[in-house]
Amino acid sequence: MDKKVIRIVLLVAVVAILSVLLIDQLSNRAGKRPDNPFAYDLEGFDETDPGLLTHKEVMQIAIGHEQPVGFAYGYGRIFLITGEYLQVISPEGSAILKKELDESPTAITIGNKKQLLLAFDNHLVMYDLTGEELFRSMPLDEKAAIISVAFAEELIFAADAGNKVVRVFNHRLEELDSFRGTSNVSETHGFILPGGRFTLAVNGDDELWVVNPGLHSMQLYSHSGRLRRYWGEASFNPEGFSGCCNPTHFMILPNGDFVTSEKGLVRVKVHHPSGTLKGVVAGPESFPNGKDAPAVAADSEGNILLLDFEQKLIRIFEERKENN
Amino acid sequence: MATDKGRRAFIGMCARMTAGLAIAGLVGVSVKRLTAMKWVWQIDPFKCTGCGRCATHCVQNPSAVKCVHAYPLCGYCDLCGGYLRPGYINRDTAAENQLCPTAAIERKFIEEPYYEYNINEELCIGCAKCVVGCAAFGNGSLHLQIRHNLCHDCNQCSIATACPSEAIIRVPAKMPYIIKGGFEK
Ligand code: SF4
Ligand code: SF4
Ligand code: SF4
Numbered sequence: 001m002d003k004k005v006i007r008i009v010l011l012v013a014v015v016a017i018l019s020v021l022l023i024d025q026l027s028n029r030a031g032k033r034p035d036n037p038f039a040y041d042l043e044g045f046d047e048t049d050p051g052l053l054t055h056k057e058v059m060q061i062a063i064g065h066e067q068p069v070g071f072a073y074g075y076g077r078i079f080l081i082t083g084e085y086l087q088v089i090s091p092e093g094s095a096i097l098k099k100e101l102d103e104s105p106t107a108i109t110i111g112n113k114k115q116l117l118l119a120f121d122n123h124l125v126m127y128d129l130t131g132e133e134l135f136r137s138m139p140l141d142e143k144a145a146i147i148s149v150a151f152a153e154e155l156i157f158a159a160d161a162g163n164k165v166v167r168v169f170n171h172r173l174e175e176l177d178s179f180r181g182t183s184n185v186s187e188t189h190g191f192i193l194p195g196g197r198f199t200l201a202v203n204g205d206d207e208l209w210v211v212n213p214g215l216h217s218m219q220l221y222s223h224s225g226r227l228r229r230y231w232g233e234a235s236f237n238p239e240g241f242s243g244c245c246n247p248t249h250f251m252i253l254p255n256g257d258f259v260t261s262e263k264g265l266v267r268v269k270v271h272h273p274s275g276t277l278k279g280v281v282a283g284p285e286s287f288p289n290g291k292d293a294p295a296v297a298a299d300s301e302g303n304i305l306l307l308d309f310e311q312k313l314i315r316i317f318e319e320r321k322e323n324n
Numbered sequence: 325m326a327t328d329k330g331r332r333a334f335i336g337m338c339a340r341m342t343a344g345l346a347i348a349g350l351v352g353v354s355v356k357r358l359t360a361m362k363w364v365w366q367i368d369p370f371k372c373t374g375c376g377r378c379a380t381h382c383v384q385n386p387s388a389v390k391c392v393h394a395y396p397l398c399g400y401c402d403l404c405g406g407y408l409r410p411g412y413i414n415r416d417t418a419a420e421n422q423l424c425p426t427a428a429i430e431r432k433f434i435e436e437p438y439y440e441y442n443i444n445e446e447l448c449i450g451c452a453k454c455v456v457g458c459a460a461f462g463n464g465s466l467h468l469q470i471r472h473n474l475c476h477d478c479n480q481c482s483i484a485t486a487c488p489s490e491a492i493i494r495v496p497a498k499m500p501y502i503i504k505g506g507f508e509k
Pocket of ligand 1 (some may be wrong): 488
């Protein structure tokens with residue numbers, strides 16, 4: 001071949017290679033982006049002190065591509081609600097039931113008489129464990145947005161984030177009362193919900209605890225809505241609750257300990273009944289790039305179950321042996 | 325008869341032509357209106373991931389991108405994730421407690437436990453640090469917008485070219501902002 005032609009071919013090849021390298025250098029693809037000089041830096045809060053870790057992750061259950069909404073554990077099963085379905089899953093992860101619902105559920109809990117309670121924005125429906133409907137509440141007003149429900153011995157409590165009230169029902173789902181957490185004799189301000197997060201739970205002593213997220217406070221109410229006690233502080237340190245909508249989820253263990261879950265600086269912690277920190281179940285390092293707080297539940301063996309909304313996983317954490 | 329038929333055909337043809345012309349006219353006017361519609365660049369706050377490039381890639385210095393505050397969404401929180409840096413010492417206005425690199429966010433006490441946050445646009449460089457903090461810890465009421473009193477409306481917005489989230493889009497000049505839930509006080 002003519003030397004001139006070879007030279008031209010080589011020149012074209014060199015130009016092509018250089019262009020590809022230049023385009024790659026300038027490209028926007030992940031891994032090629034220059035560091036952000038204004039990056040939000042969690043400044044050491046994204047790593048948990050290993051001495052605080054009380055649990056370790058032992059299992060994950062993938063829950064498919066549907067968007068999870070909430071879950072509960074009871075009678076040896078996991079009850080999961082997704083966009084349109086109620087699903088029952090064994091602790092090993094096998095599907096037991098998948099029931100299509102007429103509407104999108106917003107919250108779930110289990111009663112100790114084999115009842116399953118689902119919230120749907122402005123009403124509640126009670127089922128048996130096979131998904132057969134037992135009772136249905138009257139529809140609430142248009143603003144209602146029930147996002148957390150809990151059984152007490154005689155009552156049912158529902159956190160209505162739309163109206164910023166706790167609603168009280170009997171076990172036949174007849175509404176009896178509601179309260180706003182306000183008081184004219186103390187320093188309470190009612191429920192402050194900056195991000196629409198609002199969770200409640202009832203402990204083994206039939207006591208109602210409600211998160212007041214704007215005050216980073218766990219508040220104990222009488223069944224008639226009188227504030228009796230509270231604990232909690234705002235802090236990025238593990239002892240407190242960070243951000244302005246935390247804790248986003250919580251549950252109460254049979255021994256009275258609180259399991260709390262925070263968004264933003266995503267972490268799940270255990271607090272003694274008094275509120276002092278007991279330890280960290282899963283710190284921010286367990287949720288790389290995570291922003292949303294996982295929902296929390298516990299199985300009969302004391303393992304903590306987390307519903308990871310972003311990864312669409314149920315993650316099971318077992319207590320570390322060295323804690324026992 | 326023949327003349328009558330001819331006249332009817334002629335009138336019919338005229339009617340069809342008039343209708344045709346009217347439709348063509350309407351289509352023409354609509355096409356003209358559409359093509360004459362002015363478009364401007366804007367940030368879709370629901371796509372923005374707060375990468376920081378709005379501060380560094382605008383042809384304007386400081387950037388034409390500013391933080392705006394959707395007051396109806398804001399929780400007026402004391403511990404504001406967009407105002408306080410994670411390692412804050414006190415929840416107050418001291419410089420060492422502020423997240424914003426230019427102290428462009430003003431914190432004002434309203435009543436216990438509420439605080440209002442206002443953006444001083446002269447100081448804001450559009451870096452999105454507060455936007456990321458607010459989205460992670462709060463409800464995302466702080467977000468970025470291209471301010472049209474500052475933007476040159478470049479033919480090709482240089483931030484749009486660099487934006488990794490394809491968040492910079494063209495919007496009609498008549499509706500030049502995409503505000504999360506309104507931002508009037
Ligand atoms: S470049 Fe895009 S993603 Fe980055 S801050 Fe600007 S709009 Fe947001
Ligand atoms: S943190 Fe950045 S975007 Fe937010 S107000 Fe300050 S300069 Fe503006
Ligand atoms: S159009 Fe030009 S001036 Fe306006 S934001 Fe983009 S780069 Fe800046």
